[in-house]
Amino acid sequence: MIDIALMRTNPDLVRQTCLAKGSDIDVERLIFVDSELRRMTVHMEDLRSKQKKQGRDTEIEVARALKEELKEATEQVRLLQEERDALWVLVPNLVAEDTPAGDDDEGNVELRREGDTVPADENRSHDKIGERLRIFDMTRGAEVAGSGFYYWRGDGARLAWAIFSFAQDLLGGRGFEPMMTPLVARERTFFGTGYLPFFADDLYRVQGTDLSLIGTSEQTLIGYYGDSIVDLDELPIQLSAFSPCFRTEAGSAGRANRGGYRVHQFHKVEQIVICAPEDSERWLDECQRNAEDILRGLELPFRVVRVCLGDLGAPAYKKYDTETWFPSFGAYRETHSNSNLIDYQARRFKIRFRREGKMVHPHTISSTGITDRAALAVLENHVQPDGSIYVPKALRQYLGGRERLGG
Template structure:
């Protein structure tokens, strides 16, 4: 949720942010109008209540002739106070609801435009020139006995799969490698719940425009998370964190669930776009004035993982119109996928400033002891989709796959060999 006081002081910042996101900037005037009316209603309520208290004190001291008039006035004031309080509450609720629908302020410097208007910041590595016709990750996965899409669909439906044999070992090794790297950089490892309450899901901003991507269990009023960002953001909800302990860095390992609504016909082959996957996610609470630099550090740790896996990739700066509602700025790392002849997203890191902490009431005390809202950031460090890039980029002509050297201790072998299909 955006800062209402900042909105009053600099309304044009939100107007510019709304335009950068391709959203209606008329919401700024609507918010300012609601805020003005609510403050006026509060002033009226407080004025009437003060008069009510004054009249109440006067009744006991009044003469019999005056008492009747004061009692009548007291009765009228009681009704007016009740009405004014109800109006202030109604306007406050409307203001809060409108604020919750407004996305975070886009950070200055983010590219303008939509999904195709990102800026490529850097390309790392050179896509491999094959002297044979490369196989895609699914064909390789089936040859290796690593991926079973057919039985995944039989058991659970489209966009589900089994990782089997070396496929399971590859994913476990990859995620363990990510966890160990994060711990070496001072992160606290976490395995969070993957079912969360509505207030946690809403607090992180996932029940807005993308609510149709979220699985909900109506009988329990719980949501399945699409990223451990959600439970990790809720971990300190309603708390005041020790300022000298910031930044608080957590690394969460969880299964993730996404409905992939609206993706009919997209990436139907293999495990690029699926309903369930595993992910290791970095999550940080920090001082707002340190969030920008922390964002760079998260991107650096993502790049460290990709470099270890010897993957060609590029870093892109996501345009304002393609940011999630909580993100003020987002950088993606996209790995080269040989059989598609293009880069595909493997990681995202977002600076959410104090947007989520305002919704979840997460604060710290400043140098003067005053509670302030913390900044939150998140970043992917490994996920199931990375298997796609590893298999395709490190394949050999016979269908075997060379395991990147840094990953070998976690997988237990140097090369993944084709097996007889079962």
């Protein structure tokens, strides 16, 4: 969440942020309730001070009246704080000043592109290639688990594992500590990372519990440090994890999301950085470099876009998307997102460090390392005239030196 002091000193900025990100929070009510809370808190503390000063000679009726007034004031403070906090957590994160204007992903601004693209061709669709080679099966996935689930099998599973292993090794070589995290998390964890209340419809909830399946290991990696004070010497904290991820993806059906591009379960290597505030921009760039180097290793053409205001989402302050060429779509499609969340998550999760005698909230970077989408892109971009799949050089060590799959 944002610093409450900012709302008090610069309410216009908060109003502008909410308007820009499409938030319908009642900012005026938030400002009023916060003001009333502070006023009532002062009144409560004044009553408490008077009560402590009472002596044995205080009249019983006076003491009772003061006690009752303090009780009522304390209840008012509790109710005001509940309302203030309920509104406060709905305020989206601030926005970097140089964020492009735009209403949706059509407003994202291309920064650069790299690699030669093969011609657009619907016959290169990954689901068709996977079915022909018997390495990727959406049909059986749908029969077993429903639409939006799939199987990698044989060389498809080997290819996917090779890609995930390559990404993990690259990140490990650049100082990221590997983690294996829970696949479920409590509601507070989703709240702390900013997924709740903004993306509640995407969660698969475990009935009768406070748990939901994670949509990304970002949630459990950041959650690992929740309610903690880290040493300044520990920063930056660099974490990575491979995990299955689960999202309902409500309302995402359609031709643009056919095959395995947008599904309910996928696999992901995440990169997370917790750092000092002055270093977050540099670590955003470092995580972007990692994502691009992974795609270079897979020999895939890609482009990088700066995400516009309308596509930014509530928790992100600044964001890059990396889009890989999919010939079956005839378009670059998102395979990576890379966000600087500044201190938004750290405040919600009460992550702090001490510097010069003061408590400071660190900044967090959440960035895709790789997902199954990259394996789909490998199928589409590297299918050969004989039907086999060219294996990028960086993956061959994980595939017994093989240069082709299938065919």
